[in-house]
Every structure is written in C-alpha cells, then in structure tokens.
Amino acid sequence: MIKKARVNQLKSFFKKPHNVILVVLVVVLGYLTLIPLITIVVDTFTVHSSEVRAIKLPMGSFTLYHWNKIFASGMTSQKTFYEPFVNTMVVAFLSCVLAILIGGLFAWMVTRTNIRAKSFISTVFMFPYIMPSWTLAMAWLNFFKNSRVGGAPGFFTALTGLETANWFAYGLFPIVMVQGIHYAPFAYILIGGILQNMDANLEEAAMLLHANRLTIMKKVTLPIVRPALLSTFLLVFSSTMSAFAVPAFLGSPVRYQVLTTQMYRTLNGMNPGYGYIIALVMIVIGVAILMLNQWVTGRRKSYVTITGKSSNISLVNLRKARTPLTVLLVVILLMVAILPLVSFAIESFIMAPGDYSLANFTTEFWVGQGSPEIANSEPGILRNPSIWLGLTNSLKLSLIVSAFAGTIGLLSGYAVAKKRGSKLSTIVNNLTFFPYLIPSMAFGAIFLSMFAVRRGFIPALYGSFWLLVIVGTVKYLPFATRSSVNAMLQLSGEIEEAGTIMGVGWIKRMTRIIFPIQRSTFISGYLLPFISCMRELSLFILLVTPSTRILTTLLFQYNEKGWNQYANAINLMIVVIVVGFNLLINKLTGASIDKGIGSN
Amino acid sequence: MPRIELKHVTKMFGKFVAVDDLNMIIDDRSFVTLLGPSGCGKTTTLRMIAGLETPTEGTITINDRVVFSSEEGIDVPPDKRDVGFLFQNYALWPHMTVYKNISFGLENLKWPKDRIADRVEELLEMLKITEFSARYPSELSGGQQQRVAIARTLSTGPKALFMDEPLSNLDAKLRMEMRTELKRLHRETDSTFVYVTHDQLEAMTLSTMVCLMKEGYTQQYAPPLEVYRKPANTFAADFVGSPNINLIEAEVETATPLVLKFGTASRLKFTANAPLALKEGKQVTLGIRPEHITIVEEGATIEAEIQSSLPSGMETIVALDLDGIRLHSVIFGDLDFEVGKLVGLTFKGAGINLFDREDGRLIAQGTLTKA
Numbered sequence: 002m003i004k005k006a007r008v009n010q011l012k013s014f015f016k017k018p019h020n021v022i023l024v025v026l027v028v029v030l031g032y033l034t035l036i037p038l039i040t041i042v043v044d045t046f047t048v049h050s051s052e053v054r055a056i057k058l059p060m061g062s063f064t065l066y067h068w069n070k071i072f073a074s075g076m077t078s079q080k081t082f083y084e085p086f087v088n089t090m091v092v093a094f095l096s097c098v099l100a101i102l103i104g105g106l107f108a109w110m111v112t113r114t115n116i117r118a119k120s121f122i123s124t125v126f127m128f129p130y131i132m133p134s135w136t137l138a139m140a141w142l143n144f145f146k147n148s149r150v151g152g153a154p155g156f157f158t159a160l161t162g163l164e165t166a167n168w169f170a171y172g173l174f175p176i177v178m179v180q181g182i183h184y185a186p187f188a189y190i191l192i193g194g195i196l197q198n199m200d201a202n203l204e205e206a207a208m209l210l211h212a213n214r215l216t217i218m219k220k221v222t223l224p225i226v227r228p229a230l231l232s233t234f235l236l237v238f239s240s241t242m243s244a245f246a247v248p249a250f251l252g253s254p255v256r257y258q259v260l261t262t263q264m265y266r267t268l269n270g271m272n273p274g275y276g277y278i279i280a281l282v283m284i285v286i287g288v289a290i291l292m293l294n295q296w297v298t299g300r301r302k303s304y305v306t307i308t309g310k311s312s313n314i315s316l317v318n319l320r321k322a323r324t325p326l327t328v329l330l331v332v333i334l335l336m337v338a339i340l341p342l343v344s345f346a347i348e349s350f351i352m353a354p355g356d357y358s359l360a361n362f363t364t365e366f367w368v369g370q371g372s373p374e375i376a377n378s379e380p381g382i383l384r385n386p387s388i389w390l391g392l393t394n395s396l397k398l399s400l401i402v403s404a405f406a407g408t409i410g411l412l413s414g415y416a417v418a419k420k421r422g423s424k425l426s427t428i429v430n431n432l433t434f435f436p437y438l439i440p441s442m443a444f445g446a447i448f449l450s451m452f453a454v455r456r457g458f459i460p461a462l463y464g465s466f467w468l469l470v471i472v473g474t475v476k477y478l479p480f481a482t483r484s485s486v487n488a489m490l491q492l493s494g495e496i497e498e499a500g501t502i503m504g505v506g507w508i509k510r511m512t513r514i515i516f517p518i519q520r521s522t523f524i525s526g527y528l529l530p531f532i533s534c535m536r537e538l539s540l541f542i543l544l545v546t547p548s549t550r551i552l553t554t555l556l557f558q559y560n561e562k563g564w565n566q567y568a569n570a571i572n573l574m575i576v577v578i579v580v581g582f583n584l585l586i587n588k589l590t591g592a593s594i595d596k597g598i599g600s601n
Numbered sequence: 602m603p604r605i606e607l608k609h610v611t612k613m614f615g616k617f618v619a620v621d622d623l624n625m626i627i628d629d630r631s632f633v634t635l636l637g638p639s640g641c642g643k644t645t646t647l648r649m650i651a652g653l654e655t656p657t658e659g660t661i662t663i664n665d666r667v668v669f670s671s672e673e674g675i676d677v678p679p680d681k682r683d684v685g686f687l688f689q690n691y692a693l694w695p696h697m698t699v700y701k702n703i704s705f706g707l708e709n710l711k712w713p714k715d716r717i718a719d720r721v722e723e724l725l726e727m728l729k730i731t732e733f734s735a736r737y738p739s740e741l742s743g744g745q746q747q748r749v750a751i752a753r754t755l756s757t758g759p760k761a762l763f764m765d766e767p768l769s770n771l772d773a774k775l776r777m778e779m780r781t782e783l784k785r786l787h788r789e790t791d792s793t794f795v796y797v798t799h800d801q802l803e804a805m806t807l808s809t810m811v812c813l814m815k816e817g818y819t820q821q822y823a824p825p826l827e828v829y830r831k832p833a834n835t836f837a838a839d840f841v842g843s844p845n846i847n848l849i850e851a852e853v854e855t856a857t858p859l860v861l862k863f864g865t866a867s868r869l870k871f872t873a874n875a876p877l878a879l880k881e882g883k884q885v886t887l888g889i890r891p892e893h894i895t896i897v898e899e900g901a902t903i904e905a906e907i908q909s910s911l912p913s914g915m916e917t918i919v920a921l922d923l924d925g926i927r928l929h930s931v932i933f934g935d936l937d938f939e940v941g942k943l944v945g946l947t948f949k950g951a952g953i954n955l956f957d958r959e960d961g962r963l964i965a966q967g968t969l970t971k972a
Contacts (some may be wrong), residue, residue, distance in 0.1 A: 200690065200692060202688040202690060202692035203694060205679070205686070205688075205692070206686065206688060207705065208680055209684065209685065209686045210709060210757060211706055212680070212706075212709045216709060220705070224696045225694070225695065318655075
C-alpha cells in the first residue's frame with residue numbers, strides 16, 4: 002500500500018509540467034555547471050602534458066606544483082598572480098565607480114528632470130553596452146595610439162602633431178575609461194529602474210517639509226536607494242573584473258596584465274594549471290560578491306520602496322540649463338557611440354596606417370583581390386571566404402544559442418516562479434545563475450577540458466560547432482532566466498489557473514496566455530543572449546577551430562597580427578549587425594534592453 | 602488667514618486637458634472636498650495648489666499672496682507655500698523611525714532640539730501613537746502608518762492641509778474611525794483642509810464645501826447638502842447619493858398645466874416651485890431621490906410593479922417597474938414587499954428635479970402629481 006501511494010505521489014508530481022522542467026534542469030545544469038567546477042579543481046592538482054618535463058612527474062599524476070608557483074614562489078607568484086590580481090581589483094573598482102557615476106547621472110537626468118530628447122538619449126546610451134566591449138578600446142587606439150608602442154600614430158597625433166603619453170594611450174587609464182563607459186549603460190538600466198520605480202511622493206513629502214534639494218538627496222533619496230545602488234555596484238564589479246578584451250587590447254602593449262589576460266596566456270600556453278587556479282580565484286570572488294549582494298538586499302532595512310510606478314513624478318525643471326544640458330549629453334553620446342564607428346570606417350579604408358591623406362584611402366581591404374605585399378595576400382573583407390564563414394558561423398551560433406537559452410530560460414523562469422520557495426526551485430535558480438559568476442574565459446577553459454575526450458555516452462565535442470552552442474547556452478541562461486522570473490512574478494497565478502480550469506492544455510496556456518501577456522519581457526530574454534553571443538570573444542576564444550571560427554575570434558586574430566584594417570572592418574560589421582538587430586526587434590516587438598526607462 | 606483662490610487654472614498634459622478653466626475660492630478654516638470619478642483632475646488640482654505640479658495657465662493665490670501666476674511668471678516652490686500634504690500611500694520614509702519621520706520637517710526649519718522633542722511628543726500624543734515612536738514604518742499597520750503620516754504633515758503647523766485620498770487604503774472600519782478623527786483634527790488644528798476623494802459618502806460626511814468635478818470641469822461647487830438637494834445637473838444628481846437618484850427620460854406633452862409623458866403611455870403633472878415656461882415636445886429628465894418615492898395603500902399617483910425587495914432592517918430598498926422604467930425607492934422601517942405585486946406610488950415633497958436633457962442642466966424643482 003505504502004509503495005503504491007509513493008508511486009502515485011511521484012506520478013502526480015511529474016504530471017505538473019513545472020516539476021518536470023525543474024528535475025530536468027537540475028540534472029542537465031548540474032552536469033554542465035557543477036561537474037566543470039570539480040574538473041577545474043582537479044586540474045589544478047594534475048600534471049598536464051605540457052608540464053611533464055618541468056615537474057618531472059608522469060602526466061596526470063597529483064602535484065602541488067601549480068599552487069606553489071602561483072601563491073608561494075616569490076617573483077614568479079608576484080608576476081603571474083599578485084600583480085595582475087591587484088591590477089584587476091584596481092581596474093574593476095575604478096571602472097565600476099566611473100560606470101555608476103556616468104550611468105547614475107544619465108539615469109537621474111532622464112527619469113527625474115525635464116531634459117529633452119529622452120528617448121533618443123535612452124536608446125543611444127545603450128549602444129556602448131550593445132557593442133562589443135573592445136569596440137571602444139579599438140576606437141581609443143584609433144584615436145590615441147602613439148608611435149612609440151603601437152607603430153603608426155592615431156587620429157589625435159595625426160591631427161595635432163602631439164604625441165600622446167604612454168599612460169594616456171595604454172594601460173590603467175584607458176582601460177578604466179573604456180570599461181567605465183562600456184558598463185555605464187548597465188548601471189543606467191539598474192539605477193534608472195530604481196529611480197523610476199521609487200515613489201516620488203517620498204521626495205515630495207520631504208520637499209513640502211522644507212528640505213532643500215541637497216538635504217532630500219542626502220537624507221531621503223540616497224538612503225532609500227542605497228541597497229539597490231550597492232547591489233548595482235557589486236554586479237558591475239563582477240562584470241568588469243572578468244572582462245578580457247579591453248585589457249587585452251589596451252593593456253598588452255605596455256604589459257599591463259590582469260587576471261583574465263593572465264589566464265589566457267597560461268591556458269593557451271605551457272601552464273594550464275596556473276590558469277585554472279586563477280579561474281578558481283575569480284569564481285570564489287564572484288561567489289563572494291553574490292553572497293554579499295544577497296546579504297545587502299536581504300536585510301531588514303532593505304525596505305521595499307518600489308510601490309509600482311508613481312503616476313505623478315514631478316520632474317526637476319532645469320529651466321535655462323535645459324537646452325544646453327541636452328546638447329551636452331547628446332554630444333557626449335555621439336562621441337562615445339557614433340564616433341567610434343566612424344573611426345572604424347575610416348581605418349578600414351586606409352592603406353598605410355597613420356597616414357590620413359586622401360591619396361592613402363583605398364577599398365583594397367573591403368573588395369580587393371588580395372596582393373602579396375599586403376597582409377599575406379589576404380583578400381578584402383567582402384570577398385574573403387574565411388570572413389564569410391565567420392559571419393555565417395557567428396549568425397548561426399547566435400541564433401541557435403538565443404533560441405536555446407531564451408526558451409530554456411523562459412521555462413526555468415516559469416518553473417522557478419511557480420514553485421517559489423521550494424528547495425528544488427531554489428536549487429535551479431542558483432544553478433541557472435551560477436554561470437554568470439564564472440568568468441567567460443574560465444568557462445570556456447572548463448568546457449575545453451571537459452569535452453576534449455569522450456566521457457560515457459557523451460562524445461568528445463572539441464572542434465564541433467555544438468560545443469560552442471552548449472557553452473553559449475549555459476553561459477547566457479542567467480539573462481533569460483532573470484527576465485523570465487521577473488515576468489512570471491508580475492503575473493498572478495490565477496491567470497494561468499483560469500486557463501487550467503477551462504481545460505486549456507499546458508502548451509496552449511504557455512503560448513496563448515502567458516507568453517503574450519509578458520511578451521516584451523520574454524523577448525528580451527531571447528534578445529540578450531543573441532546580442533551577447535554575437536559580440537562574445539573570451540568565452541569562445543579557447544574553443545574555436547578553423548572550421549568553427551566566428552567573427553569575434555577572427556577579429557582578435559587579425560588584431561594580433563596587426564592587420565588593423567581587417568579588424569576595424571570586422572568590428573564595424575559586428576556593431577552594425579548587433580545594433581541593427583536590437584533596433585529591429587525593438588521596432589517590431591517593443592522589447593529592448595533599456596526597456597521602460599525614459600519612456601515617460 | 603489662508604484663503605485659497607484659483608482663477609482660470611488650466612492644466613494640460615501634452616494635448617490632454619486635465620483641468621479646464623477652474624475657478625474656486627476656498628475659505629479660511631473650511632473643509633473642502635474635491636470629488637469626482639477617477640481621471641477628473643481632482644488630484645492634479647490639489648497638486649497644483651500645493652506646488653507639486655505647475656499649471657499651464659491661471660493664477661493661484663494663498664492667503665492673498667500670489668503663489669502662481671502664468672502671466673506674471675510667479676511660481677513659489679511648495680516648501681514656501683506653508684502647506685501640508687498627505688499622500689494617498691502616506692509616503693513615509695522607510696529608513697527613518699516614526700520619531701525621525703515626524704521630526705524631519707522641524708529639523709529642516711532648524712528648530713532647537715528640545716523644542717523638536719516637545720513638538721513631536723505632542724503630536725504623538727494627539728494621534729495616539731506614542732508607543733510606536735521607535736518603530737520603522739514597515740512595522741506598523743495601515744491605520745498606524747496613516748496616523749504617522751498625519752503627524753508628520755501637521756508637525757510644522759501648516760495653515761492649509763491637503764489630503765489626496767488618505768483613507769482609500771484602509772479597511773471599512775478604520776475608515777469610519779479616521780473620518781471622525783479627521784473632523785476632530787480639523788476643529789483642533791484650526792486650519793484649512795482640502796481633501797480629494799472619489800467616495801461621495803466621505804465628501805458628504807466630512808466637508809463644508811464640495812467641489813464636484815468631471816473631465817477637468819467643475820460641475821458644482823456648493824455645501825454637500827445643497828449638492829444633494831439641488832444638484833446643478835444630471836451628473837451631480839447621479840454622482841451623489843446612494844442608492845442613486847432615479848432619472849426618468851420624459852417629454853413635455855402640454856405646457857400649461859405641465860404634463861410629462863414617459864414610458865409607453867404614462868403621464869404625470871409637474872408643478873414648478875417658480876414660474877416656468879417650456880415648449881411642447883421638449884425633451885427633459887426627471888430626477889427623483891429614492892426616499893421621495895413612497896408606496897401607499899390608497900390615493901396613489903401612479904401604479905408600479907414590485908421587482909425586488911431588499912430589507913436591511915432600518916430600511917428597505919425596493920426596485921419597481923413603472924411602465925418599463927426601473928425605479929428605486931427607499932422605505933424606512935423593517936418592511937418587506939411581495940415581488941410581482943402591483944402597488945400605488947406617490948412622490949413626496951417639492952424637491953423633485955427637472956433637468957434639460959440636451960445639456961443636463963437643472964431647469965426647475967417642484968412637485969409631481971396625477972396628470
């Protein structure tokens with residue numbers, strides 16, 4: 002009898018679609034996120050094939066060599082770990098502060114003042130974030146590189162004749178500037194959301210009680226948004242910390258190393274064990290940040306102030322400053338969002354780098370046949386088969402990943418929200434968020450080591466396109482899950498139950514009731530993975546092979562070889578595709594990354 | 602003293618006219634309600650007087666001082682208008698204790714510490730929330746939060762107090778209690794109250810003047826009982842009173858005596874209180890309050906069939922079918938009526954309203970008798 006009851010219990014458990022989804026996700030995600038973590042740990046204690054001679058132990062045997070070298074070997078540790086570690090922290094902290102200052106200022110301007118051209122500002126302000134992170138880095142180089150390190154000088158030197166200083170062109174300063182601007186939209190979205198949802202009555206009440214603007218800011222607005230602000234800071238911090246491309250472009254010329262660039266060097270070189278340890282360190286920091294974040298947002302004093310949209314936000318009247326400030330913001334935006342594109346276009350038409358006279362312009366790099374004097378007879382972009390392959394691969398990969406990540410994210414968000422509070426749901430929620438914490442490059446490295454050989458029924462996937470798909474899907478799942486959970490939590494359970502009672506099947510409930518209601522939120526769950534995938538470099542850089550190359554890795558290769566024109570042209574191509582796609586989706590469905598901010 | 606005057610005040614949101622050419626005088630120490638369905642511009646009006654919203658056009662004077670004038674370009678900021686504002690959702694600062702919430706305004710005015718403590722103590726006592734002074738707003742019930750919000754608003758002793766639907770978030774019992782409380786406060790604080798609500802009962806019971814609004818226009822500005830007894834138009838008649846007034850569409854059959862024809866073939870004679878001349882064929886609307894319809898055994902003016910009877914003890918609401926027109930009547934006393942029965946009706950008093958059906962305006966009041 003008891004056994005039969007058990008079986009029936011199980012049956013009714015699995016009759017509910019959200020339970021099935023949760024169980025499947027626990028198994029699959031457990032395999033794809035926890036196993037890799039274990040693999041990483043094991044790898045740090047194992048002798049790798051390239052190290053057999055240095056360690057003098059057979060491949061695969063246990064060793065403490067890597068840990069010793071990284072943490073306790075004087076100069077070696079200093080150079081390979083401690084210095085990059087400090088650099089990483091400094092870079093992440095400063096970029097984060099800059100991002101929050103810029104993003105916060107723009108968010109405040111757009112949500113709380115009567116500045117003009119709000120929707121334009123809001124849309125264009127997203128560009129730096131939508132564009133690949135190295136876009137601005139390349140633009141910075143196009144403008145400010147100097148001949149001392151970078152070969153040909155940039156626009157600035159060409160126009161003014163002044164040689165830019167090394168600190169200004171390379172290393173900490175430009176990395177912070179570029180990452181600050183790149184992540185500013187991220188801060189803008191988060192802070193803008195808080196400001197828009199914060200009840201304006203709270204500020205008005207203070208104003209009526211004779212508080213001046215400064216007092217209101219200090220005593221009311223800031224304390225109320227502080228927990229959310231802190232959480233924004235932590236999220237941006239973990240993103241800047243794991244950024245690879247920008248330090249690689251701007252730091253390498255002066256040997257300014259951070260953890261990610263160090264990881265790339267070691268994983269790609271002789272000592273993968275070092276790389277795995279660095280990856281572990283970054284994961285630990287990531288987890289610590291997440292826990293700190295949960296503590297910050299979960300305390301007694303982290304009040305819920307978001308009482309829904311306040312209908313009567315009274316905007317700060319900028320009076321005479323209104324038009325000048327609008328112009329200023331628009332000019333800044335054009336400088337960071339549009340000017341880089343112009344620079345790519347120009348650079349891609351220039352024959353000899355650094356010479357901007359009209360005679361030096363050529364279409365060789367776009368449509369040329371390829372000649373032996375230039376870049377090893379590499380044909381122009383538009384007739385270059387390997388670039389076409391990269392483009393189709395990139396598009397194919399992004400579309401498939403976005404379809405997978407979006408759909409799985411949607412389902413997991415649905416199931417998590419449905420069973421909110423249960424153990425299973427918490428586990429899945431954390432599992433889907435976990436990939437967010439692992440730095441992209443480390444994630445790529447793990448999958449490389451995991452799928453290099455056949456394990457059980459899972460074939461060796463290295464070199465296959467589907468490995469890229471799996472990595473992308475798992476890595477971008479958090480975006481889709483977040484937006485799906487948010488969408489589901491806004492929806493009361495009765496809405497679905499009303500359908501259930503009328504005998505509407507689950508698939509129909511999902512496609513005809515739930516999806517249409519929160520359409521734009523769900524669609525952004527598809528949009529984000531697509532865009533991220535299209536511009537991703539560090540996640541795939543260790544995994545691609547010549548037949549699976551994608552645009553971003555091609556760009557990186559051209560850049561390393563110093564074939565600037567090709568890199569610029571490819572970058573222009575990526576940006577146009579990503580921005581164009583975003584605008585298209587926005588027009589068609591109303592979904593967009595900056596959803597809702599500045600629309601009032 | 603704070604007499605508030607609005608002259609030709611208009612507010613546009615883009616092309617949408619929220620308030621249109623509003624003129625109003627709010628007397629010192631009065632309790633004025635802005636009443637109307639949602640979206641009629643009442644909250645906007647209140648926020649414009651407080652200075653939280655800028656009118657598109659017009660002049661606002663508080664206490665003989667012009668605080669806003671579109672022509673002269675005057676716009677005094679809210680904190681310089683000496684007004685208090687009670688928000689619908691209270692807007693208590695979640696990161697401050699009850700005490701801090703109340704003392705905040707006084708600190709901004711740079712009051713000395715001991716005087717602040719005295720004043721806060723006084724307010725806590727007045728609103729009976731002394732024991733909560735160390736708590737955070739999230740640890741209070743709705744009614745307690747409401748009291749804290751009132752104490753905070755009163756702290757700086759504003760001469761005019763504006764309230765935006767302050768009771769709408771409370772349950773029925775608390776609402777009753779707070780109504781009494783607000784009336785007491787109005788008397789004790791000796792200030793002018795302007796109150797926004799969509800609840801006609803609240804407006805009727807609390808205020809000394811009601812400003813009834815619809816789609817940005819003032820419909821009637823009068824003491825509550827006058828709005829009830831002598832509604833300016835069919836909207837005012839219909840909005841105030843529960844159960845609703847009976848509105849019967851009719852046509853003038855003969856002018857003298859004034860006989861009204863309605864339904865398929867029913868007639869009644871209307872005798873106006875003041876001389877009145879109407880053309881034959883004129884389309885009108887009769888407005889009869891439910892308590893003015895009585896059911897009688899004999900001497901009936903007209904007959905109707907009982908459709909339903911809802912006795913509640915003190916009174917019974919009866920739905921009647923009069924020649925295809927549904928009427929409601931309120932009969933006082935613990936009576937019940939048999940559904941489907943034919944009964945005789947009479948119309949009590951000289952307060953029967955006659956409206957012009959074209960523009961809805963009140964033409965006359967008078968008595969209704971047998972034609």
